Amino acid sequence: MLNRRQVVATLLRNRESLVVVSGLGSSTYDVAAAGDDDKNFYLWGAMGGAAMLGLGIAIAQPKVPVLVVTGDGEMLMGMGSFSTMALQNPPNLTIAVLDNGLFGETGGQATHTSGVTNLAKVARGCGVPEVHEIKTYADVAAFADKIHDPKKGLTVAIFKIGQDMPPRVMTSRSGPVLVDRTRRALGLPMS
Amino acid sequence: MPPANFEDKLEMSNRTKLQDAGLDWASDIFNVLTNQDVRQVTYVPDGGHARLITLVHQSGTMRAITLTTEEEGVALSAGAWIGGDRSVLLMQSSGVGNCVNMLSLIRVCKIPFLTIVAMRGEWGEVNEWQVPMGSATPAAFGLMDICVLRADSAFEVAGVIKAAAAMVFDGGTPTAVLLSQRLIGAKAF
Numbered sequence: 001m002l003n004r005r006q007v008v009a010t011l012l013r014n015r016e017s018l019v020v021v022s023g024l025g026s027s028t029y030d031v032a033a034a035g036d037d038d039k040n041f042y043l044w045g046a047m048g049g050a051a052m053l054g055l056g057i058a059i060a061q062p063k064v065p066v067l068v069v070t071g072d073g074e075m076l077m078g079m080g081s082f083s084t085m086a087l088q089n090p091p092n093l094t095i096a097v098l099d100n101g102l103f104g105e106t107g108g109q110a111t112h113t114s115g116v117t118n119l120a121k122v123a124r125g126c127g128v129p130e131v132h133e134i135k136t137y138a139d140v141a142a143f144a145d146k147i148h149d150p151k152k153g154l155t156v157a158i159f160k161i162g163q164d165m166p167p168r169v170m171t172s173r174s175g176p177v178l179v180d181r182t183r184r185a186l187g188l189p190m191s
Numbered sequence: 192m193p194p195a196n197f198e199d200k201l202e203m204s205n206r207t208k209l210q211d212a213g214l215d216w217a218s219d220i221f222n223v224l225t226n227q228d229v230r231q232v233t234y235v236p237d238g239g240h241a242r243l244i245t246l247v248h249q250s251g252t253m254r255a256i257t258l259t260t261e262e263e264g265v266a267l268s269a270g271a272w273i274g275g276d277r278s279v280l281l282m283q284s285s286g287v288g289n290c291v292n293m294l295s296l297i298r299v300c301k302i303p304f305l306t307i308v309a310m311r312g313e314w315g316e317v318n319e320w321q322v323p324m325g326s327a328t329p330a331a332f333g334l335m336d337i338c339v340l341r342a343d344s345a346f347e348v349a350g351v352i353k354a355a356a357a358m359v360f361d362g363g364t365p366t367a368v369l370l371s372q373r374l375i376g377a378k379a380f
Contacts, residue, residue, distance in 0.1 A: 021270070041273060046296040049266030053296075056270020056278070059231060059254055064274075078266075080259030087257055175300030179273055188275045191301060191363070 001162035002140065004098050008069060009034045010137070011096060011144045018148055019057055019182065023050035023070030025105040027098060031069050032169040038185040041178055042171045048077030051095050055085050058093035061186060065092050065150045072099040072113045082126035085154060089129065092150035097158045104165055123156040130155040216342075216374070217242035219349035220307065224253070227356045229305075230276040231256060233264035237283035239309030239375035244281065261286035262293035269302045277360060280306040284328040284369070285321060294335035297365050304337070304365035305355060315377035325372075332367050343371040 008030040012020065019039045022031040027050075028042045041057075043050055054068035075081075075097050085093065101114030113119055123131045134140055134157055146152055172178055180190050220243050224232070232247045233256040234240060247255045258264050264280035271278040282290075287308060297304040311318075312325020324331075332339050338358060342351040351368055358364040 043296075045299070046266060046269075046293055048262065049269075049293055049296060052263045052266035053270035053273070055256075056231065056267040056272075056276070057274035058270075059256075060271050060274025060276035078263070081263060083259050084257065084263055088254075175296075179269075179300050179302070182273050183275065186273075186275060191272075191303075 002135065002137065002159055003164075004030050004100070004159075004161045005033055005166050006137070007096075007098065007140050007159050007161060010140050011067065011069070011147065013144065014148075015039075016148065017064050019061070019064055019066045019186070021050055021054045021057070021066070021068045023047075023068070023074035025071060025074070026165065027069045027071050027074070028171065029166070029169045030098070032171040033166070036171065038181040040171075041182050042173075044173050047074055048081075050074055051078055051081040051085060054093055054095065055081070055088060055090065058090040059088065062090070062092055063150055064186065065148050066094070067147055068093070068095045070095070070097055071104070072097060072101060072119060073103045073111050075119060076112055076117070079122060079126075082123045082128055082156070086127035086129070089154050091153045093154050094147045095156045097156070098161050099158050100161045100163045102163055108163070120156070120158045123158075128156045129153055132157040133160065134158065135160045214345040214348075216345045216348035217246065220352050221246040221250075223349060223352045223356055224279060225250070227360055228252075228277055229279050230254060231267065231271045231278035232281065233258055233267050233278060234281035235259075235261050235264070235283065235286050237281075237309040237311070238378060239283070239370055240281045240307070261289045264306075265290050265293040265304070266296060268304050269296050269300055272302050277303070278305075280304075282306065282308055284308055284310045284312060285324045287328045287331050287367075288324050291331060291335060294337060294365075298336060301363060302365065303359045303363055305359040306367045307352070308367055308369050309375055310369050310372045311378075312372070314371060314373040316372065317377065317380060328369065336365075338364050338366040339369060340366060341369045341371060343373055345374060348374070
């Protein structure tokens, strides 16, 4: 099993123009642990919305690579998002799902991916053109090198991670601060 | 059954037909959205939005984004704004309840959020299943502190949408416009 912090740190290394959206809970801590950045948009709620938030940015900024980092529980709540993003097919959007089969924030209850559901098959069935299941660090590194190309094609990657819970890393929770700093980093005026 | 007189026919027309008075109110909405430079139009369709959705698909400046459920459109509107695009969410009143928690994102992040809702479950509705959410629609927006405006007739649509767009994009107040079922016409079985 992969270590979640190591996966996210590898995905975010050598980042330049990459915009990152993190799903609530552990994914937000993982992205923060890899280093704060004005182009990180951390979610602290809005469960099920991370992928769609990334889709909105990706459509608005077609030359900018956009990465959504989220968990299996958050993705399960927005599973229709796979269909919606596949229909739009933005080449600059990547969804990385950290799949530990647990609702980590609420006591470690098993999610559907621990039992019967395969998110990679769901994404393929919804029409996402490129779907990977990643289980080795060599594949993590190879994948990380590709996400910065905004022409690479819509991609979903499911990372099979361990069930440990690393310490929380806090970030700003102010919505307007997070929105405005990412907008400014994209060269947009303040809200 | 007594023979249908003129008033019965008029009443039937009021209940089941478009109350457009010859006005193309869907084009009025499209023109306001164009003038406001709205780029991303997300929707779960409704018959009342059908003409507007067709216009959006034909537009050279707007991206039509079909959703599987309405709350996707709420999250998309936040992403669109962070990326620099104005957006609008089109849905039917029954979809408003699906959005309630996701509207937290709009409130907490102060996103300029505009939604246009085709009402069901009110004027002349013959499908009882549409009534509970239709009746609760203004209150559901109220729960999440989303401002609600309403258009009841074709001639006021342009003005109401224009006012809502100004509140959203110039003022930053998240706003829903309800298009009355009397305007759209009740669906007949």
